[in-house]
Amino acid sequence: MTSDPISAEPGATPQHVSRLRSSLTRLWAAGSFNLSRLFRRPPLLAHLVLFAVIVLIPALLFSAFLILQFSAQQREIAAAQVNDTAEIISNAVDREIYGMITTGRVLASSPSLAEGELAGFHARTVAALKTTNTDAALVEPNGRIVASTLDPYPAPVRAMSYTETVDRVRQTRQPTVSGVFFGDRSERFVFHVAVPVFRGNDVSYVLIISKAADTLSAVIADRNLPREWSAIIKDSNGKRVFAAVTSEGRMEAQQGISYDNPSIIETLGARMSRDLIEASTVSSLTGWTTTLAVPNSVIVQPVLRSWLLLISAGTVLLMFSIVLGILLGRRIAAPILQLSKQAAAIGAGEPAATIGTDIAEVAEVSKVLAQASRARRDAEEQNRFLMREMTHRAKNQYALIAAIARRAAKESADTTQFLATLSEALSSLARSADLLSSRAWESAMVKDLVHAQLHAFGAGGEQIEVRGPSVRLNPTAAQTLGLALHELATNAVKYGALSTSEGKVVISWSMDAEFIITWSESGGPPVIEPKHSGFGTLVTQKMTSRGLNGSVEMDYAVSGVVWQLRAPCDAVIPH
Secondary structure (H helix, E strand, O other), rough: OOOOOOOOOOOEEEEEEEHHHHHHHHHHHHHHHHHHHHHHHHOHHHHHHHHHHHHHHHHHHHHHHHHHHHHHHHHHHHHHHHHHHHHHHHHHHHHHHHHHHHHHHHHOOOOOHHOOOOHHHHHHHHOOOOOOOOEEEEEEOOOOOEEEEOOOOOOOOOOOOOHHHHHHHHHOOEEOOOOOOOOOOOOOEEEEEEEEEOOOEEEEEEEEEEEEEHHHHHOOOOOOOOOOOOOEEEOOOOEEEEEEEEEEEEEOOOOOOOOOHHHHHHHHHHOOOEEEEEEEOOOOOOOEEEEEEEEHHHHHHHHHHHHHHHHHHHHHHHHHHHHHHHHHHHHHHHHHHHHHHHHHHHHHHOOOOOOOOHHHHHHHHHHHHHHHHHHHHHHHHHHHHHHHHHHHHHHHHHHHHHHHHHHHHOOOOOHHHHHHHHHHHHHHHHHHHHHHHHOOOOOOHHHHHHHHHHHOOOOOOEEEEEEOOOOEEEEHHHHHHHHHHHHHHHHHHHHHHHHOOOOOEEEHHHHHHOEEEEEEEEEEOOOOOOOOOOOHHHHHHHHHHHOOEEEEEEEEOOOOEEEEEEEEEHHHHHO
């Protein structure tokens, strides 16, 4: 049987026990309520910590994805670079060998050979090859050497030990590149090119130009390659021509590599790895195979370092984010409460000064709230400014309409003509005003203005062609030019190119040293120059030239009217 520990205390009465139990119950209830409230409405501190963790984890996952992508891309880039470099090295060797073939052809065409003066040929060949690290030998078809740069002339009687190339030249009658073999006299691995020497249609001699294989290191030594790249060149029989590995960005020849069918792995030596990225290319000139390789570990190592860095940085950032969330939560809470007081003051119509805080966002909100009352006064001032601007533009429109009305009244014969002329001018001004109003009365594109004014006349169809660069016009230029275009189109419909289905109008413009726009008609009825000028002439010539401070040329050619306006750029472009 157990006893209640509260009632078991010495001196405890039933009243004491009841009050104590009641107090514990209230404390438990209050704690449960606070805990429940904490989960339902966490404080700013908890929000910031949770936000930091939520933001950081996707960033770490995305970084891991980027590392995986980086690994794949690095391998692709390395594979492409290895393939390109193999081709570059193969081409460099081909250029060297092609130079030897060219030298052989030049020597084979020597007049001394044609005249049988072998002594002179020998002397000139020795002089030509003195600084080229190459040797030459003139060989008869039977393999006997008759002249050699390694011997004084006449050469001692001896036969070539390697006659395969000579036989191939006799059969193909074309220059041939040999494989690599061990030279008896040079005691080095050499190769040579063989060039036929013709006498008539027969191959009388074969000119052999030999070069040590290890001299090819000078050809590719300046290739700037990353570390641990290896290269090996093998001839068509699988013999090693040259092998090298990069050291400090330069290709260095490797000795001790197998001569027969060597492996690219051998060039890496102690760094040997069977996991390689390699590429090979076969020369069409020599048949030699150039193989370039780089250990995959060279690509993997940066990726492993990236993983280690990501794990370390992720752990540090996670801890830092939690600590930073706690600190920021405490610092942000106080100014947010001040913001609420500031907002209440603004709502009551009272001035509100900005609060002092080093949190940029809170300071910005406080600044915006402090400017709220000033914004109202600014808005009222802006409205007054807009009213003044609208009044100013309206006055300008009224003045222009009044000028047009006076001109139309002066040029019109009766009221009907006056009303028709004025109505068309006002319609043109209205179209220009609609176009300008869509851009806040700042500017209008020439192309848009042309289409707006000539839409009713078929702009965009086959009869009206519009071309020119993008040029913006100021409001004055747009309205003035719009009136002129409308008047030109009206005259073209009545008397010109647009009065027939075969007629055509071309509108073109340019903006260089000055603004030039041209209206050119063709295909219409024969043009007859008017005997007197009316309102149309006034609008298209006098008003346009004066309004834009430019000049207008009007050519009443029989084939069609040509109107051209030239105006300074400052008079038409927006300011």
